[in-house]
Amino acid sequence: MRAVVQHVYGGPDVLDLAEVDAPAPAADEVLIRVRAVAVSAGDALIMRGEPRAVRLAFGLRHPKQPTIGRDVAGVVEAVGPTVTKFGVGDQVYAESDQGGYAELVAVAEEFVARRPANVDAIHAAAVPVSGTTALQGWRLADVGPGRHVLVNGASGGVGGFAVQLAKAAGAEVTGVCRGAKSEHVRAIGADHVIDHTREDFTDTTGRYDAIFDLVADRPLGRVRRALTPRGTLVLSSGRGGAVFGPFGRIIRASLMNPFVSQRLRPLAARRSGDDLAELTRLIEAGEVNPVVDRTYPLAQAAHAIADFESGAVRGKLVLTV
Template sequence: MKAIARDAYGPADLLELRDLDTPPIGDDEVLVEVRAAGVDPGVWILMTGRPMAVRLAVGLRRPRVAALGRAVAGVVAAVGAGVTRLRPGDEVYGTCESGSFAEYATARQHRLTSKPANLTFEQAAATPISAVTALQSVRDAGVQPGQRVLITGAAGGVGSFAVQLVKAYGASVTGVCSTAKVELVRALGAEDVIDYTRHEIDHGGTRYDIVIDTAGSRPMSLLRRAVTPHGTIALVGGGHARGRLLGGFQRQMAAPLVSLFGSQRVCGVTGRERYEDLDELTPLIESGTVTPVLDRVYALADAPEAIRYLAQGHPAGKVVVTVQGAATAPAE
C-alpha cells in the first residue's frame, strides 16, 4: 500500500510517499481502507518527536511506526476475531494506531465508530481528534446554559468545534481570532469576536464564566483576569512555544496544582480517544448543529505540504488529506 512514512524524527522534508506492507490486525483491531485523514498539531508532534516526552510512547530513538497520521475516515476492510461492534463494509471514523496517511490503517475497535451519515469522508476525518477534544473541553469546563464563554483560537481545529458545541450547550460565545477569521467565527455562532491583533482578551472588561484556551498563547495572569472570581479556565493548547521537553503542555499538567490557589478552577484538558465521545457528537452533526469546517484538502502525496501549512498555526478550521479511491486490495 502507499503511505506517507519516515524513518527518523524531524521536519516534513523527511516524509516520503512509499510502498509499505498493509499493517496486520490484532484480535481487537480493525483494518480500515482509508478515504481521508485529518491533520492536527499532534501529527507535527509525532513527526518531529517534539516535545521529547512524547518519544516515551512512540519510540525513543526513532518512530516505532513508519507511517504518519492519526485521525481517519474510511471503510472497514477486515476485523479481528474479537471485534464485535464493526464489520467489513461499515463506514467509520476515529483514530488509528498505524498511520492514517496511508491506503490502509489499523485501529482498536474502541477508537472507531460509524461515520455520521451526512458527512463526506473528508469532513469525517476532520472530526475525531479536534471535535472530541472540543467536546471534552466543554464537558470538563462544565459549560451550562446561559453562561458566558470565551474561546481562544476560535477559528482553529479545536476552536471551530468548541464554538459550535458551546452554543449547542446553550451558552453564549465570545471567540478570539485574527482579523481574517472574524467573519468565520461569527458564522460559527459566536455572539462576539475579539480580534487579537487589535485587542487583548480582557478588552471591554467583560468577565467570563469560562475561558477555553485552545491557542495557549496568553499568560495565566491574563486568563485569570478574564474569568469571574469563581469561574473556570480550561487549558487545551500547549501554545506555539515549542519547549524541548514538554512543548508548552506543562500548563495542563500543572493545572490541578494551580487550582489549589485562588477561587478560580483551572483544568488541563487531555484528549481521550473513545468512540463514546464520537457517538455523542453524531446526533449533533447529523442534525446540523455541529459542522466540521474544512480549510484545505490535500492529496496523499502532498501530506508534507499539509503539515507545513498547519504548522504555521493559522488554519481556518481543519486541514485534511484525501486518500480516496487509491487503495489496492490488501494482501491476504
Template sequence: MKAIVQDAYGSEGLLSLRDIGVPVPGDDEVLVEMRAAGVGPEVWHTMTGKPYVARIALGLRRPKNPVRGWDGAGRVEAVGAKVTGFEPGDEVFGNCEGSFAEYARAKADRIVLKPADLTFEQAAALPVSGMTALQALSGTSRPRPGQRVLVIGASGGVGTYAVQLATMYGAEVTGVCGPAGADLVRSLGATHVIDYTREDITDSPHRFDIIVDNAGLRPLPVLRRALTPRGTLVIVGGEGGSGFLGGMSRGLRAVLLSPFTAQNLRNLVSLTRREDLLTLKDLTEKARITPVVDRTYPLAEAPMAIRHLRQGHPLGKLVVTI
C-alpha cells in the same frame, strides 16, 4: 500500499511517500481502507517528537509507528477474530493511527460508523478536534445557559467545534481569532469576536465564566485576569514552550495552582473514547455541529498540509485525502 513514512523525528522534510506492506489487524482491531485523514497538532507532535516527554509513549529515539496520521475515515476492509459490530464495507471514522496511508489499523473501540450525511473528508475532520472540544466543555467546564465563554483559537480545528458546542449549550460565546476568521466564527454562533492582532482578551469589559485556550501562548496570569473569580480555565494541548515538557509546562503550572485559588484551572489531554465519538456522530446527524474543512491535500502532499498547519492559520481543519 502507499503511505507517508518517517524514519527519524524532525520536520516535514523527513516525510516521504513510500510503498510498504499492508498492516495486519490484531484480534481486537479493524483494517480500514482509508479515504481521508485529519491534520492537527497531534500529527506535528508525533512527527517532531516534541515535547520530548511525549517520546516516552511515541518512541525514545525514533517513532514506534513510522507512518504518520492519527485519525481519519474510510471503509472497513477486514476485522479481527474478536471484533463484533463491524463488517467489511462499513463506513467508519475515528482513531486510525498511521492514517496517512491507503490502509490503517484501528482498535475496534476507537471507531464508530460514519454519519451518513458526512463526506469522508468531513468525517476525517471530526474525531480528534471534535473530541477535544467536547471534553474541554464537559464536567465542571460545561457551560450553563447565559454563561460567558471565551474560545481562544476559535477559527481553528478545535476552536470551530468549541464555539458550536458552547453556543449549543446556551452560552454567550466570544471567539478570539485573526481577522480572516472573524466571519466564520460569527457564523458558528459566536456573539462577539476579538481580533487578536488588534485587541487583548483583557480589553473586554466582561470577565468570562469559562475560557478554552487552544492557542497555547498567553501567560497564565493573563488568562486568569480574564476569568471571573470562580471561573474555569481549560488549557488544551501543549503548544509553545521549550525544554522537556514544552508547552505542557504551562498546563502543569495551572493544575498545581488550582487547589490554591477559587478559580478552576484545568489542563486537558484529550483521550479517544467511543462514547464521545458516538456523541459527535449524533450531534452531526442532528445538525447541531458541522465539521469545518479549510482545504484538502492529496496523500503525496501531506508534508505541505503539515507546513500549512504550522504557518498558514487554517480556518477549520486540514484534511489529507487518500
C-alpha cells in the same frame, strides 16, 4: 500498501510516500480502508519530535512509529473475530494510534464509530481528534445555557468545534482569532469575535464563566483575570518551551488550583468511540458541522503539514487517499 513514513524527526521534508506492509486486524480490531485522514497539531509535533519530552513516548532517537496521522474515515475492509458492532463495507471513522497517513489502518473496535450519514469521508475525517477534544473540554467546564464562554484559538480545528458545541449547549460564545478569520468564526456560530492582534481578551476582568485556551499566548495570571471568581479555565495547547512544551504551564495550573476559587483544568483528551458516537448524533442533527479548509492527495502530506504550520488555516486540512 502506500503510506507516508518518516525515519527521523524534522520538518515536512522528512516525510516520504512508500510501500509498506499492510496491517492485519487483531481479534478486537477493525481494519479500515482509509478514504480521508485529517492533519492535526499532534501530527506536526510528533513529526518534529517537539517538545523534546514527547520523544520519551514516541522514540528518543527516531520515531518508533514511522507513520503519523490519527483522524481517519473510510470503509471497513475486515474485522477481527471478536468484533460485533461493525462489518465489512460499513462507513466509519475513528481515532487511530497506528498511523493514519496510509491506505489501511487497524483500530480497536471501541475507538470506531459509524460515520455521520450527512457528511462525506473528507468531512468525517475532520472530526475525531478535534471534536472529541472540544467535547471533553466543555464537559470539564460544565458549559450550558446562560454561560458566557471564550475560545482562544477559535478558528482552528478544535476551536471550531468548541465554538459550535458551546452554542449547541446554549452558551454565549466569544471567539479569539486573527482579524482575517473573524468572519469565519462568526459564520460557525460565535456571538462575539476578538481580533487578538488588536485587542487583548485578558484586559477584561471577570467576564467569562469558562475559557477554553487552545493557544497559551497569554500569562496564566492574566487569563485568570478574565474569568469570573468561580469560572473554569480549560488548558489544551501544545505550545511551550522546546524541551517540556506545555507541561510547565500545566504544572503551575495544577499546583495553583487547590488555592484559588476558580477551577484550572488541564485537558488530556482521550480516544473515545462513545464520544465519536455523540458527535455523530450532533452532526446528523445539524448542530455541529465539520469545517474543511483544503484537501490534498496523500502524496502531498508534506505540503499539507507545511500549510498547517503556516497558521493560515480555517478549520481542518484533509488528505484524500
